[in-house]
Amino acid sequence: MSLQLRPFSKNQSDALARRPVWPLLAVAIAAVVIGIIALGQYVWKQQRAMSLEQECRLSRDKGDWAAVTRLAAIWADVRPHDADPWIFLAQAAESQGSLQRAAEYLDKLPNIDPKTIPALLERVDLLFGDLGQPLEAAKTCERILLIDPKSIDAHQRLTFFYAVTLQRKKMVEQARKAIEASCDIPETYVYLIGADWITLSNTATVNDRWLKTNPDQELYRVASALGYVNAHGLEESISEEEAALEIDTPRQIPEHEKRLTSYLNQFPENLGLLSYFLQQASTQGDSDTVARLLSSAPPEAQSDNRFWRFKGWLHAARGEDQEADQAFRKALELNPYDWATQHQFAGVLRKTGHAEHAALMTQLSAEGRSLKKTILKQPDVRSIPATVLTEMAVYAAKCGDNHSANRLFARVREISQSGNSLIYKASD
Secondary structure (H helix, E strand, C coil): CCCCCCCCCHHHHHHHHHCCCHHHHHHHHHHHHHHHHHHHHHHHHHHHHHHHHHHHHHHHHHCCHHHHHHHHHHHHHHCCCCCHHHHHHHHHHHHCCCHHHHHHHHCCCCCCCCCHHHHHHHHHHHHHCCCCCHHHHHHHHHHHHHHCCCCHHHHHHHHHHHHHCCCHHHHHHHHHHHHHCCCCCHHHHHHHHCCCCCCCCCHHHHHHHHHHHCCCCHHHHHHHHHHHHHHHHHHHHHHHHHHHHHHCCCCCCCHHHHHHHHHHHHCCCCHHHHHHHHHHHHHCCCHHHHHHHHHCCCHHHHHCHHHHHHHHHHHHHCCCHHHHHHHHHHHHHHCCCCHHHHHHHHHHHHHCCCHHHHHHHHHHHHHHHHHHHHHHCCCCCCCCCHHHHHHHHHHHHHCCCHHHHHHHHHHHHHHHHHCCCCCCCCCC
């Protein structure tokens, strides 16, 4: 059965004609009145906001921060989606010596205002700096990147945070995100290529400062200790070995090793600590300790190339060449720039009759080690000259990371054309 549309009957038409019109008029009038009221409120809020802004500026110029706080609070209530009142409140709090309150005000900034990102970057610097709340700073960087994925400054600060706290996997992931967003700067590639060995010179001092406000934080305690070892451990070990030989007494365990051992007992699944002691044991040829430490590694070690390298070393030490081959390949899959794995893999390849592949790995390892020395001679990660960047791009291509290599070659061309040592430099 199909439904058909039928015309109104005469009685229905008459009924419609007799229906009163006033309810419809009342609705229309109400809508107009509501619109007029809304427009009036909008105009009033605009005028009120302009008046409050002017008063805030006058009070700020006079240094009357109490008045600024009072007026900006009213302004924020009138126009909560404007950034300016929250910025005034933060300035007033900072000028009155309350940096924490300033950071809290800046956290209330609306995402839609174009002034928000510069102000949020100020919040990041407060949190990384005087307030000593780096985890909150990192969250703010992530918020900025949600608002604008192409914020070079946010990419730079977040990558630095992961680098200085020795969160190497996150550092690499963030570097690659910056490259994908075309927010890469020269130091981005230092973090990428130097994932296994780059330790910033201020690692210990920065983490020591953060420890003052976060004394029980494992992340900063371990990073500080490992940063100190990277900066001073080798010289101390050499001097102690020489002293031991001169006075014919057993070598004393360096103080920093005692500290790291204590930390490993407290944080037995810390990847940075495990990697440090695995490196020590493998260098000394202690396969039993390597096996023990590998067995205690947490599940996340499966995505860390260093642990596959140590696993490969252990298999090779036991004469298990096939297993070593597989482990080294996995390590290079996770980090194609791992020149230590390239070197050890070459030995297994030669042993198993793959001379040509072994020669390639040996060459890549030598180039990676040489590039590491070259980079570490630079004054800082922000001052990498174009010649070194070109070497890095060539090495990236040889290691099979063609996307990063092409991006870096493009950056080098831009640097050469501009005549500057840095291109797309983030603000200091």
